[in-house]
Amino acid sequence: MFGFKIDKKDKLSSARIGTLTTPRGLIRTPAFVPVATKGALKGTDFDSAVLSGADIFMMNTFHFFCNGRYKDVSRFGGLHKFIGREEPIMTDSGGFQVFSLGSGWDYGVGKLAESKVVNKKKSRNTSINEEGVIFRSPYNGEKLKMTPETSIKVQERLGADIIFAFDECTSPLDSYDYIEEAMGRTHRWASRCIKAFNGNNQVMMGIIQGGPYLELREKSAEFINSLPFFGFGIGGSFGGSYGDSKANMNLILDRTLPLLLDSKPRHLLGIGEIDDIFESVERGIDLFDCVIPVRWARHGMAMIRKGRINLKLTKLLKSKNPIDENCNCRVCKKYHLGYISHLLKEKEIYGISLLAEHNLFFVLDTMREIREAIKQGEFLKLKEERLNWRVKPLNIIDSF
């Protein structure tokens, strides 16, 4: 019922194309998994995402757990029936929220942040111990406890096809000692997740942690590799005292992916900027998920071949060009920048919707190109062409 088959390996890199089989359909890898945390793509719809090439969506256990809504979902017969969709779904375990609502919240840092405190916010008083994590619900402040067993139980009731083990995602600000301790805990939780999982119509991915430290990452890869998971999630932050987090992530992937069983799928959790996708595919990653395409759309940031561009710039109101001249999405074929820019400036929800559709298409179509390139043995060539993707927002608008 479930399976993963590598269809072709690139000769010049560790890139590979494959097919992940689930009872609800196939996932062509390398794949980008659009994130619909609470059951919605925030700005666009599942149909357009599927038309753009999405094979599977990701939702989150934590949010359905906090408000108790997983019980309602369960009464519908699971997420698929609840949202009225047949496509495969994966659920994250809630492990990321250990970080994003814990130390990430307290110190205002993102998962790839460098070692600097951006903005100290009021602590959420998240506490972590061997048993699990005690959270304050972001919905009403209520104290909640999440353990590996809870996460698995809730994920079974949500009924996604692929689920993730409950892990502790650490912060770039955490010390080596703490990250090592958390990694050990993640490993013990992984074993508990396997024990708690009944494996009925679902498969589970184990999560590798270890923060920015190579030796911890290697240890974690070896341990998670030794457990009977369906595949691997690579989680956590890669930044910190090691400096450039993108470069460090690549280094970690270089060193840890060869330690993993080749035949199992590898999912790089939460990564999805274009340059990161190319670097990771080259190293052997099969799946990505990321909120960036859809979040940037809400923030007016468009993903284009040359990089990214803020569409709320006043000067773009004059432009009769599409968002990206080389893009084949419905939005680019039909609407010009002037209009989309106007909608975004006016805070019209339709502007967000159009941009979300474009950004999602952009990433999904890039995955299509990547798969095609690997098939043709031209992955590195494509990477060269596409790595002019800039990290900083573009300032030159001449071509618009």
Place this chain on the structure above:
RNA sequence: GGGUAGAUGGCGGAGUGGACAAUCGCAUCAGACUGUAAAUCUGACGCCUUCGGGCUACGGGGGUUCAAAUCCCUCUCUACCCA
């Protein structure tokens, strides 16, 4: 013609003798965002600067005062009301 209320930075709108280059909102500009508490957050926003500070400003002009966006006189303009 008479009366009343006003005129503050791109706009709206605080301030009504010193702590005012002037709260705040909008707009503008810049930055951030990678398993989503995010259609969010941060910063800049009179001019000049060797970043210490300097200069010009609250409709125009005049005055009172050590000190005026704030008080007085006058002019101009705006809104509403009465003829």
